[in-house]
Amino acid sequence: MEWQPNKEECDLRATQRKQEVAFRYNQHARSLLALTVNDQVHLQNSRTKRWDQAGTVTAYHEPCQYDVSLPRGHVLCRNCHFLCPDITPVDS
Secondary structure, three states: OOOHHHHHHHHHHHHHHHHHHHHHHHHHOOOOOOOOOOOEEEEOOOOOOOOOEEEEEEEEEOOOEEEEEOOOOOEEEEEHHHEEEOOOOOOO
Protein backbone atom coordinates (compact mmCIF):
# COMPACT_ATOMS: atom_id res chain seq x y z
CA MET A 1 0.00 0.00 0.00
CA GLU A 2 1.37 3.31 -1.07
CA TRP A 3 -0.09 5.49 1.67
CA GLN A 4 0.93 3.35 4.66
CA PRO A 5 4.57 4.58 5.02
CA ASN A 6 3.31 8.16 4.84
CA LYS A 7 0.74 7.42 7.55
CA GLU A 8 3.37 5.99 9.91
CA GLU A 9 5.65 8.97 9.28
CA CYS A 10 2.77 11.37 9.87
CA ASP A 11 1.84 9.60 13.12
CA LEU A 12 5.45 9.81 14.32
CA ARG A 13 5.63 13.55 13.57
CA ALA A 14 2.29 14.14 15.30
CA THR A 15 3.51 12.31 18.41
CA GLN A 16 6.75 14.32 18.47
CA ARG A 17 4.86 17.57 18.00
CA LYS A 18 2.46 16.69 20.83
CA GLN A 19 5.41 16.01 23.16
CA GLU A 20 7.08 19.32 22.22
CA VAL A 21 3.88 21.27 22.86
CA ALA A 22 3.38 19.57 26.24
CA PHE A 23 7.01 20.30 27.20
CA ARG A 24 6.69 24.01 26.32
CA TYR A 25 3.37 24.31 28.13
CA ASN A 26 4.69 22.66 31.29
CA GLN A 27 7.70 24.99 31.44
CA HIS A 28 5.47 27.89 32.49
CA ALA A 29 2.41 26.12 33.91
CA ARG A 30 1.95 26.43 37.63
CA SER A 31 1.27 23.24 39.51
CA LEU A 32 -1.72 23.42 41.80
CA LEU A 33 -1.55 22.32 45.40
CA ALA A 34 -2.53 18.70 45.98
CA LEU A 35 -5.16 18.27 48.67
CA THR A 36 -5.91 15.13 50.64
CA VAL A 37 -9.11 13.80 52.18
CA ASN A 38 -10.01 15.54 55.49
CA ASP A 39 -8.06 18.71 54.61
CA GLN A 40 -9.75 21.93 55.72
CA VAL A 41 -10.23 24.31 52.77
CA HIS A 42 -11.79 27.64 51.85
CA LEU A 43 -14.04 27.83 48.78
CA GLN A 44 -14.24 30.77 46.41
CA ASN A 45 -17.79 32.05 45.89
CA SER A 46 -18.48 31.95 42.14
CA ARG A 47 -20.60 35.12 42.24
CA THR A 48 -18.66 37.41 44.57
CA LYS A 49 -15.17 35.90 43.99
CA ARG A 50 -14.59 35.99 47.75
CA TRP A 51 -13.21 33.12 49.81
CA ASP A 52 -16.20 33.11 52.16
CA GLN A 53 -17.01 29.42 52.65
CA ALA A 54 -15.08 26.76 54.56
CA GLY A 55 -15.34 23.01 54.32
CA THR A 56 -13.60 19.65 54.45
CA VAL A 57 -12.35 17.64 51.47
CA THR A 58 -14.20 14.31 51.36
CA ALA A 59 -13.13 12.83 47.99
CA TYR A 60 -10.87 13.37 44.96
CA HIS A 61 -11.91 12.89 41.33
CA GLU A 62 -9.77 13.09 38.20
CA PRO A 63 -8.64 15.65 37.11
CA CYS A 64 -8.34 18.15 39.98
CA GLN A 65 -11.94 17.78 41.17
CA TYR A 66 -12.72 17.53 44.87
CA ASP A 67 -15.89 16.86 46.84
CA VAL A 68 -16.08 19.33 49.73
CA SER A 69 -18.42 18.88 52.68
CA LEU A 70 -19.77 22.11 54.16
CA PRO A 71 -20.67 22.53 57.86
CA ARG A 72 -24.41 22.73 57.12
CA GLY A 73 -24.33 19.30 55.40
CA HIS A 74 -24.07 20.14 51.68
CA VAL A 75 -21.45 18.42 49.52
CA LEU A 76 -20.05 20.44 46.61
CA CYS A 77 -17.82 19.34 43.73
CA ARG A 78 -15.16 21.98 43.03
CA ASN A 79 -12.08 22.29 40.86
CA CYS A 80 -8.85 22.69 42.83
CA HIS A 81 -8.40 26.17 41.33
CA PHE A 82 -11.32 27.36 43.48
CA LEU A 83 -10.08 25.74 46.70
CA CYS A 84 -7.54 27.18 49.11
CA PRO A 85 -6.09 25.14 51.98
CA ASP A 86 -6.84 26.49 55.44
CA ILE A 87 -3.51 27.41 57.03
CA THR A 88 -4.85 28.51 60.40
CA PRO A 89 -2.19 27.71 63.04
CA VAL A 90 -3.11 24.96 65.47
CA ASP A 91 -2.68 25.75 69.17
CA SER A 92 -0.52 23.18 70.96
